[in-house]
Each structure stands twice: as structure tokens, then as C-alpha cells.
Amino acid sequence: DAKTTQPTSMDCAEGRAANLPCNHSTISGNEYVYWYRQIHSQGPQYIIHGLKNNETNEMASLIITEDRKSSTLILPHATLRDTAVYYCIVRVASSGNTPLVFGKGTRLSVIA
Amino acid sequence: NAGVTQTPKFRVLKTGQSMTLLCAQDMNHEYMYWYRQDPGMGLRLIHYSVGEGTTAKGEVPDGYNVSRLKKQNFLLGLESAAPSQTSVYFCASSNPANYGYTFGSGTRLTVV
Numbered sequence: 001d002a003k004t005t006q007p008t009s010m011d012c013a014e015g016r017a018a019n020l021p022c023n024h025s026t027i028s029g030n031e032y033v034y035w036y037r038q039i040h041s042q043g044p045q046y047i048i049h050g051l052k053n054n055e056t057n058e059m060a061s062l063i064i065t066e067d068r069k070s071s072t073l074i075l076p077h078a079t080l081r082d083t084a085v086y087y088c089i090v091r092v093a094s095s096g097n098t099p100l101v102f103g104k105g106t107r108l109s110v111i112a
Numbered sequence: 113n114a115g116v117t118q119t120p121k122f123r124v125l126k127t128g129q130s131m132t133l134l135c136a137q138d139m140n141h142e143y144m145y146w147y148r149q150d151p152g153m154g155l156r157l158i159h160y161s162v163g164e165g166t167t168a169k170g171e172v173p174d175g176y177n178v179s180r181l182k183k184q185n186f187l188l189g190l191e192s193a194a195p196s197q198t199s200v201y202f203c204a205s206s207n208p209a210n211y212g213y214t215f216g217s218g219t220r221l222t223v224v
Contacts, residue, residue: 036213043116043202043215044155087154099145099170100213102155 004088009107012082018075020106022088025069030092033064034100035073037084044087044102047073078110114138118203118216125193125223133188133219135203143206144186145213146170146178148199155202161186193223 005023012018024033035047048055048062050071055062061074075082087105092098116137125131135144143162147155147170157170161180175197177189186205190197200220204213 041200041218043204043217044213045215046212049212099143099157099160101157101171102147104154 004090004103006086006088006103006106008104009109011109011111012075012078014080014110014112015077018078018082018108018110020073020075020086020088020108021070022073023070024088024090027068027090028092031090032092033062033068033071034089034091035060035062036087036089036100036102037082038087038105039081039084047086078108080110080112082108083110084108116203116205116214116216118201118219120219121217122220123222125190125221127193127195127223129193130189130191131193131221132190133201133203133221135186135188135205135216137184137186137205137214139205139207139214140183141205141207141214142183143208144180145204145206146176146186146188147202147204148172148197149202149218150199158188158201193221195223197221198223 032049034049036044038044050062064071085105085107119134145160146158149155156172159178161167164183167178179187200218202218203216206213
């Protein structure tokens, strides 16, 4: 699976959009981009995933560049409860027997 | 739906003692995983299973054994605990067609 690069930490004002970048310049054509987050002391939580089209669900939006070498997770109206570590992971979707590999992620602090 | 349940939630062991961590899921998931997380670090895969009766090693398997005798349960054993195994242990499960992992709430283990 391709490696990813994320900033170590970011701050965001409450109510503003949080934009979390991820670089995955070695991504292969059949690899998806997954985002998970981990709120303090809890197990990670799945947020969203995508292949090449932009995706949106009730939690967030995922914007993938046309060359697929980078992506951005967008939390449209960040709240204090969005303070967490966010993990960007690249993986072939059907490789259920190839487990997710977590890096160190981005620590997002939402500030009142 | 309970999802993924881990027991116990907390445990203190003495060096050399043994114990088993239990992970149970009620979602009929095929795949199950054990990760450990040390302070300030991302999750590292210990062992995983792609089906009942099968297990495989992850990134950091030494000092641990696992068993998947029933589809819904995945046990992680420490035969002779060491202080280096002090960590938070997370179990997760998924299906081949399900892109998201469901994580348990973790077991905080301290070895003194």
C-alpha cells in the first residue's frame, strides 16, 4: 500500500471549516483513500473513503486531486467534539486480508 | 447492536504473568484484527484473522498469540507479560465488502 504524509498537527476555530491535507504521491490506480479519526482514548472511527471522485457523507467531504497524488478531508463546520487525531490511509479496497496500516496522523485541535 | 466489545477494559499484570484479552463482535464480520497503541504513536497491527480458524502475523507479533475458534470471537494472549507490552490494545472487525473497520473501545494494559 502507498505511503501517506500528513501534517503533525493543525488548529481550527470552532464553526469554521477544517481542511486536513494528505499526500499520497505513490498511490496506485486501484488504491482508495480512507480517512479515520481517533478521539482521545477511543478506538478509531471510520469517516469516509474515495477512489477518484469527490465524496461527501454526513460527517465530512473528501476532495481528491485529479492526479490522485493528494487529498483533503473537509469538516465543514468544526465543533469541539471534532478534536481528534485524523488518519489518512491508502489501500486497495478489496484487500480485506491486507489490514489497514495507521501512521501517526494529524492532531486536529478545534478551538473555541 | 453492541458492535465490537473488548474485555477487560483495564488490567494490571506483573512481569511474567499471563492473560487473555477477549474481542467479541456481533456483526457477523469475517475479518478481525488486534492493534496496540503506545503513547503518542499510531496503531500497530499485532495479529489478524480473515476467517474462523485462521490467523496471521502483523507488524509486531512477538510475545503474543491469538486464536479464532469462533467467528465472533478473537482472543489475544500474552504468555509471559513484559513491561514493553504496556499499551492500549484495540480490536477491530470488518467484512470484505465493508470498507470501514469497527473498533472496540480498547483495553488498557499495564505490566509492572
